[in-house]
Amino acid sequence: MENVDLNLLTALDVLLDEASVTGAARRLGLSPSAMSRTLTRLRSTTGDPLLVRAGRHLVPTPYAVGIRERVHVLTQDVQDVLRPRHGELDLKALERTFTLRANEGFLNIVAAPLVTTILKEAPRVRLRFAPKPDKDALPLREGQLDLKIGVRGTSAPEIRSRLLFRDMFVGVARVGHVLFLDEDISIARYAACGHVATSRRGTFRGPVDDALEQLGYQRTVSVVVPGFPDALEIVRQSDLVTHVPRSCLAGFSKADAAISRLRLFQLPVKTPEIAISAMWHPRLDADPTHHWLRHTVQTVCREVLDC
Template sequence: MENVDLNLLVALDVLLAEGSVTAAARRLGLSTSAMSRTLTRLRAATGDPLLVRAGRGLVPTPYAASLRDRVHALTREVQTTLRPRNDPLDVAALERTFTIRANEAFIQFFSVPLCAAIAEASPRVRLRFAPKPNKDAAPLREGLIDLEIGVIKSSAPEMRSQLLFHDRFVGVVRTGHALLAGRSVTARRYAACRHVVVSRKAHVTGPVDDALEALGLHRTISVVVPAHADAMRLASHSDLVALVPSFCLGHGLANHPAMTVGLQSFELPVQTPEISISALWHPRMDADPAHAWLRQMVTSLCHVAYPDA
């Protein structure tokens, strides 16, 4: 297919509107001779004279007359397409599906208030939460995922990210657990309990175990589950001690599901690194108003729960 010069489309639109090479040249800021050469190119491209002499003026051929409205519409469409976007987003009328990839903990504890806020602001928007089996950036690059949320240890260099909040791990046990019975939670008493941990990998130890090992202590891991909600459920019905991010307790979240009934939390007796939860997206979505609105909704929700983030 031959390359088409879209400037010819604009020139044809003006020529058909003006019916004069001189007037068309003036309107486009060209010389009359340059406009004449453009008309010659148009005649060669279309295989039609387009404008022919009639007395002192020019008149369109039947073919040119049949093109007038179509050419004008195409020209306006091209100009609109290439014009910078400045139309305000009508959130209430927005109709779109956004796919968010996050781990089970974020979905479990943030999806309810997020869905409620978005349904109120934009009832035609659909949210799809996708599982997060790994941190592969390909779905973001390919447009299969709009937004990824989680701990970003490393990412593709072109990705954009925004910190949502900082968090920390806390311990969780059933109400009335002996660990919290009147005495302080020491590292030794904590390590002596049976524990449930969250992991999808064969390696089930982490920063807590490193901190305990530095004190010459070792905890007993009795159960391994894939999600924090599972660990909390087990802890609420047994003597197992769970380790979860504090956001799993739902502090500061409106419309939060009641997941902490029958549970008590406590500060860990050892130091563990802070958790940074961020949003990640592909740079092609930067200027998309609807995507920017989604990012703002997620950020606002997280800042309500964590105002110091």
């Protein structure tokens, strides 16, 4: 192993990602000729062509496709191992981009105070909030995400997590809705309403339907939207009702209700508690800057949501 050059690992990671000598050279700050020589060395070292010409483009060989994910993870691990650990963390001088993923409802409440807090402590840090299409752990494994916020899944047991807060669903309808003619909202009257459901996958069924079914009731879901803010806006302008996590309405008061014309109510059925956690890959456990990020997210959540 005396002749192993770890710089080749970084170059291989970028080459497989770009599938272009010119693109890889640009990312690594090298000339195209230097990058071409590096590709030649990689071919000699691995005994595989890695990238081959297909018309005007390069395409990966089956071997390259098979090792691409491993190479990316190894590169991230090597960079983490070799990152300096000594000395105090200088947040004022810290220059780093963190990528976080959370749903729209969480961002509406926590993003602004989180950005304010982070930039006050570390003004050179940059934050990227990525969309949350699913619960796939692959972006955490590949280093595309630094932190994912949401309900802890079970598909990736190695992923580390920290509980941020516990949440619960509450009902929402417009002020003046017939549902409020009687303060005691029964299961039958609730189920008889038209409903707006929230689902990223576009499904019409959720935990409320399971709870109603156990009691012999069924509701009519008229609309499905991808985010809780969308559901609240539809409810505000219609006779439909919905349910959202209480955290989506943090700080909601009677004054807010007068403006938004929304009124909260306790659901007449019991739904599972929602545990919201911050999740990250174990490679970032010992990273002091990531530890600071995790602590800051947890602190801001507790302050904003009073939990």
